Amino acid sequence: xxxxxxxxxxxxxxxxxxxxxxxxxxxxxxxxxxxxxxxIGTNGAGKSTFINVLAGEIPIxxxxxxxxxxxxxxxxxxxxxxxxxxxxxxxxxxxxxxTVFENCRLAAQAARQLAxxxxxxxxxxxxxxxxxNDALEKAGLAAIAQRVAGLLSHGQKRQxxxxxxxxTRPRVLLLDEPLAGMGPEETDxxxxxxxxxxxxxxxxxxxxxxxxxxxxxxxxxxxxxxSVIASNLPAAVRADPEVQLAYLGEGDAH
Amino acid sequence: MIERAxxxxxxxxxxxxxxxxxxxxxxxYLEFTTKVxxxxxxxxSLELLVxxxxxxxxxxxxxxxxxxxxxxxLSPKYGAANFFWLLPAAVAxxxxxxxxxxxxxxxxxxxxFIMVTLAFAQMAYYVFHDTKLGGGTDGIYLNVKxxxxxxxVKLVDVGKPLVLYYVVLAFLVLVFAFLxxxxxxxxxxxxxxxxxxxxRMRAAGFPTFFYKLAAFTLAGALxxxxxxxxxxKDGFVNPEMLSWHESGAVLLMLILGGMGRLSGAVLxxxxxxLLQLFFQWDAVFGSAAQHWQLLLGGTIxxxxxxxxxxxxGLPTQxxxxxxxxxPGAANx
Numbered sequence: 087x088x089x090x091x092x093x094x095x096x097x098x099x100x101x102x103x104x105x106x107x108x109x110x111x112x113x114x115x116x117x118x119x120x121x122x123x124x125x126i127g128t129n130g131a132g133k134s135t136f137i138n139v140l141a142g143e144i145p146i147x148x149x150x151x152x153x154x155x156x157x158x159x160x161x162x163x164x165x166x167x168x169x170x171x172x173x174x175x176x177x178x179x180x181x182x183x184x185t186v187f188e189n190c191r192l193a194a195q196a197a198r199q200l201a202x203x204x205x206x207x208x209x210x211x212x213x214x215x216x217x218x219n220d221a222l223e224k225a226g227l228a229a230i231a232q233r234v235a236g237l238l239s240h241g242q243k244r245q246x247x248x249x250x251x252x253x254t255r256p257r258v259l260l261l262d263e264p265l266a267g268m269g270p271e272e273t274d275x276x277x278x279x280x281x282x283x284x285x286x287x288x289x290x291x292x293x294x295x296x297x298x299x300x301x302x303x304x305x306x307x308x309x310x311x312x313s314v315i316a317s318n319l320p321a322a323v324r325a326d327p328e329v330q331l332a333y334l335g336e337g338d339a340h
Numbered sequence: 341m342i343e344r345a346x347x348x349x350x351x352x353x354x355x356x357x358x359x360x361x362x363x364x365x366x367x368x369y370l371e372f373t374t375k376v377x378x379x380x381x382x383x384x385s386l387e388l389l390v391x392x393x394x395x396x397x398x399x400x401x402x403x404x405x406x407x408x409x410x411x412x413x414l415s416p417k418y419g420a421a422n423f424f425w426l427l428p429a430a431v432a433x434x435x436x437x438x439x440x441x442x443x444x445x446x447x448x449x450x451x452x453f454i455m456v457t458l459a460f461a462q463m464a465y466y467v468f469h470d471t472k473l474g475g476g477t478d479g480i481y482l483n484v485k486x487x488x489x490x491x492x493v494k495l496v497d498v499g500k501p502l503v504l505y506y507v508v509l510a511f512l513v514l515v516f517a518f519l520x521x522x523x524x525x526x527x528x529x530x531x532x533x534x535x536x537x538x539x540r541m542r543a544a545g546f547p548t549f550f551y552k553l554a555a556f557t558l559a560g561a562l563x564x565x566x567x568x569x570x571x572x573k574d575g576f577v578n579p580e581m582l583s584w585h586e587s588g589a590v591l592l593m594l595i596l597g598g599m600g601r602l603s604g605a606v607l608x609x610x611x612x613x614l615l616q617l618f619f620q621w622d623a624v625f626g627s628a629a630q631h632w633q634l635l636l637g638g639t640i641x642x643x644x645x646x647x648x649x650x651x652x653g654l655p656t657q658x659x660x661x662x663x664x665x666x667p668g669a670a671n672x
Contacts, residue, residue, distance in 0.1 A: 192544070204521065
């Protein structure tokens with residue numbers, strides 16, 4: 087790791103407490119361009135909270151977050167997003183009444199907002215239109231760009247969610263369970279998409295589907311009760327007795 | 341293209357009817373229509389918040405009333421103020437109050453936002469109601485109507501009902517065109533995104549608070565324009581302009597007309613005012629006309645129950661109903 091490329095995102099001792107509960111405890115990790123770094127763990131392990139803290143959606147209690155060399159610990163979410171941090175949500179958050187294209191175009195508009203230009207129609211914006219088409223192409227949605235987002239299948243909505251992320255031209259992607267609720271075929275397509283995104287992006291993937299995680303990840307971090315118990319290459323994590331205990335222990339309780 | 345051309349043609353037809361209306365009407369009808377067009381501007385200003393941005397405010401009358409009071413209080417007691425400075429000054433007062441109230445109330449959401457905007461509007465109401473500033477409960481008179489003059493040359497006399505009618509119509513057309521342009525701009529699309537999913541907009545990189553504050557201030561300013569026109573038209577302002585009844589009435593206009601479309605706000609203002617007039621007609625309703633609020637309220641409840649998208653959504657609702665009845669006609 088020491089001679090690897092410079093990480094695009096660095097988390098150092100990230101901690102988040104809700105009252106007496108420590109949801110995320112002293113988590114450190116690096117996201118490197120060209121890698122999918124998966125964060126796995128049982129329900130309530132603090133994975134989503136961790137993503138929310140990294141994205142700036144909820145404030146950090148202690149620790150630091152560095153994005154593309156900037157210390158962004160105190161930055162607001164929109165500011166981090168404009169610096170190059172994209173995220174997707176566990177629940178689909180597309181704009182259901184807009185077309186697929188307009189969903190992406192609007193997300194892309196964030197890069198060059200021109201909020202005080204009240205006269206020029208947004209539809210004529212060349213910057214956001216090009217970025218949207220580019221993102222749709224990458225996400226494999228170009229053929230259905232003019233469909234209304236709310237009428238898409240679940241799998242397509244999840245793809246659109248990723249496309250909206252890409253439209254903002256991020257360097258770092260935080261993906262919160264992109265495979266949730268997907269069938270096997272849709273899962274395959276999404277994994278292919280994620281593998282293709284490695285080039286040019288550093289990706290943090292939170293996912294429950296273990297098969298999928300081991301198929302695409304370059305590195306895996308395991309969280310239990312807010313703390314990291316293992317962080318290594320997939321084969322090493324699979325063989326780690328502590329990880330096995332954590333997962334099997336959870337199984338025994340039922 | 342057809343989809344875009346049709347609303348434009350409909351809008352032009354409505355404007356043509358309104359331009360021609362004084363040829364066949366005068367007196368009460370002219371004054372009534374002037375008042376309704378002012379209400380339509382007021383409703384359009386709230387539509388920017390409720391329909392376009394998804395912010396339901398129950399205190400919008402404050403901005404309507406403040407500009408009206410400002411118009412009276414900033415006019416010299418025994419002379420005419422210049423229309424071209426009085427209008428911006430009055431609108432600026434409303435915009436400033438909206439900026440302050442927005443900065444505070446936009447930290448809340450949903451029903452809390454409704455209550456906080458209501459509270460700030462009531463605050464403004466009681467300032468005019470309980471202090472001598474604007475004549476207390478009696479209200480205050482605008483003794484001399486503002487002069488529409490440039491470089492000492494008097495252009496038109498807004499004291500004449502016909503002139504005022506056309507001035508108000510011009511403002512209505514301007515406000516409508518302005519909002520239509522605004523909503524299609526990057527700013528307007530961002531508001532639509534905030535209405536649909538604010539969380540996603542923040543994740544994409546939009547500082548949504550400032551967008552909402554800009555929309556709130558602009559809506560306050562446009563409500564102020566409507567209030568200013570009321571002061572010029574009636575030459576009299578009282579605290580009831582700021583009361584929550586007015587805030588509620590303008591919200592009902594939007595609900596009745598249909599939210600999410602500018603034409604819905606205009607249609608809602610006209611239908612609301614006509615219904616109000618209709619139910620007060622004692623030749624039809626006899627003694628029940630004294631309880632017109634009851635009849636109006638019942639009608640609005642029925643409208644909301646049967647037309648969830650408002651009057652402007654009726655054609656769409658009808659087509660959807662037809663498609664359900666004849667499944668072959670459209671793909672289901």
